[in-house]
Amino acid sequence: MTLPRIDHTHEPSLTSWVASANGHADFPIQNLPLGVFSPQGAQPRIGVAIGDSVLDLAAIASLLPEAMQPAAGQSSLNALFALPPEDRTLLRRRLSQLLSDEAHRRDVETALHPLSEVTLHLPARIGDYTDFYVGIHHATNVGKLFRPDNPLLPNYKYVPIGYHGRASSVRPSGEPVVRPRGQRKAPNADVPVFEPSARLDYELELGIWVAQGNALGTTIPIGEASEHIAGLSLLNDWSARDLQAWEYQPLGPFLAKNFHTTISPWVVTAEALAPYRIAQPARPEGDPAPLPYLLDAQDQAQGALSLTLSVWLSSAKMREEGRAPLRLSQGPASNMYWTLAQIVAHHASGGCNLNPGDLLGTGTISGPTPDSYGSLLEITEGGKNPFTLPTGETRSFLQDGDEISITASAHAPGRASIGFGECRAVILATPA
Template sequence: MSEIDETHDPARTSWVESANGHPDFPIQNLPLGVFSVGKQEPRIGVAIGEMIFDLKGASAAGLLDDHWKLALGLSTLNAWFTHGPDDARELRRKLSGLLSDERYRPSAEPHLVRAATVEMHLPCDIHDYTDFYVGIHHATNVGRQFRPDNPLLPNYKYVPIGYHGRASSVRVSGTPVVRPKGQRKPPDAEAPDYGPSRRLDYELELGIFIRCGNELGNTIPIGEAGGHIAGYCLLNDWSARDLQAWEYQPLGPFLAKNFLTSISPWMVTAEALAPFRKAMPPRPEGDPAPLPYLLDEADQAAGGLGIELAVTLETARMRAAGAEPHVLSKGEAATAMYWSAAQIVTHHASNGCNLQPGDLIGTGTLSTAEESGLGSLLEISQGGKAPITLPGGETRSFLEDGDELTLWARCIADGAVPIGFGSCTGRILPAT
């Protein structure tokens, strides 16, 4: 588990003036991402206020350690992830010093780029993507719609449930969401038909990036799993609920999920989240304890993620009228997750599956126990039975063409400077 050090000092400020008081990217954050300017090759950078610090340029200028130069000079973070947690902590210390100490300003300032002028890319080459189902309130809410008397299956409280997603359709925030097509079978129909999804939905999730993985046939002990996590992003696993309802038995999600997964461009590092860790929620009385390979006292004490989450919706009519987006939900990751990030990683590798640097893992939809913190329209509209009314009088059970959906995340804790994730946005386009 990452520790709090001088890089988290609330008194530390940056000579990059826009960083001081920035809602997402103060000097206490320093998230990593990949950007380009014009026709320039993508390169690794760090968000600092309204600017991006170019690590390729800084490395070439001798501002960073020589043994980091090759990995930080590439166009993805995959090679950097192989450096492991020790180098990640040292890079964070180095960047914090460069961007806070006025003595470094003359040499570092030429490597700043205004964030508003760049194009953001995926942080790494994502070769494998796995989506879990650790949001127990979401699992219960969805299960209740299909199995009112038995919403959670018996394995849920023993096994972190997951499925392998489609890495090729993971895209960076802002990529349009083309309404998917597939087989749909309404309850009153005798046979399915094929066409655009009528029940397009979002899923509020966190993404977990794997740092150094494990060899095929080996496992990752629960006490070491935190060191295999490079950082986190926002993740929206867009879902076609009508396709899903018809196809998911007996093998689970397929075309209803694999058409697009959106992630936010900046990876908030595991080190940056140290002040916002909290205890995992106690298991309800009568629930089984995790099996020994999934149980670690340190993880139970500080494996929870104190990340505040929110979702906003802007319809085409709202956009034309200049109206503010409507807040669909607000919640917190720690209270939504039945299994911790470390437990997810350990379980994924527990059969000898080899995780690799840059692999992406989704938490699954993070809904809270309160109605104000539900993480999908499937839950908010109760499967379409209770449409929501927006401020302008429009109603929604599921997403319509022209709707723009945005995920937000921010970390707030006593004695710490708040940090954020930026946003993860997608606008729905008609089916092709």
């Protein structure tokens, strides 16, 4: 397995002539995430977040390596994702040089735009979206609600469970979520009703962006899977739990999941994440080893990431009163039973063709304790134990006007920490 290497672009002492980047919580020069933005009145184009600014790649294309210039002028990241890993590394190194060396300031500074004055878009044209279920604590917690004596089904520890989602309803951070309608049936009711969901929930996830894909009928070996990951974003796979409970048998979620998925607009590249790789947590004693097509020694040694994930809730009343959002949970991304590479390898293992810009969700990432749970379904034990907000309001599930925000940071000893930006959306009432 060839993983991105740590190099001079990750040096914690490296600074930028873009003053706001130095010490920035999310976008110091060690990060350089990719996204798509549009200045006021202009068409979308590719940008790089640096401090409180975004760098227009099309405007500096002539300063980039020649092989990358056509891709830099596009309005989505698909072409950049499709480049060989070594080309993406060269792009990162060149951007780092341009933004750190004062000698390039005159040529680059005019291509910077304040982040506060631009519109951020989906990073790529998403051909397909697949959601997995690799957070073992989430799977166990949810399983206990329905099968207290047997929370995990027998296949869970052999198969990275996933289902095909709806790419057309993936939206960038900031776009509101309209409460969905669907069929739901109360336990004591004889028949279902078609109404707005009363048990709307969030799911704390990471989104994996596919880089180079594979041809239909071929596979991606586990030892090569990391080379097919362009980077990560934050992902919130909104879930209507009452609709889901009624419709998911026998084929799985449908209306409960397809109405909206929120992603953060910046792609933190695989190259930027190189210093934050850690060993995949050892499986509990007695658990089966992954089947050979999912097992790679280097992936087990370096396939997890040192990321801290947090979820915040702000009600409409909290915002009216000027109150800070309430943190609902916080925990490490290493609470995943399967690695990112195993997700990719399994997806392609039957001959499915992945394409640059495809999006894969990890599934809800929860920890072992309530302060690290990744959904309200777990925090409130299916709605049985509501919690109180600073305003005195209570919540079991999300109400209209509630806003959920997901944040994340990568950290490692002796390294600058980097962040993902924000994955945020407010809930709107179902239209009349």
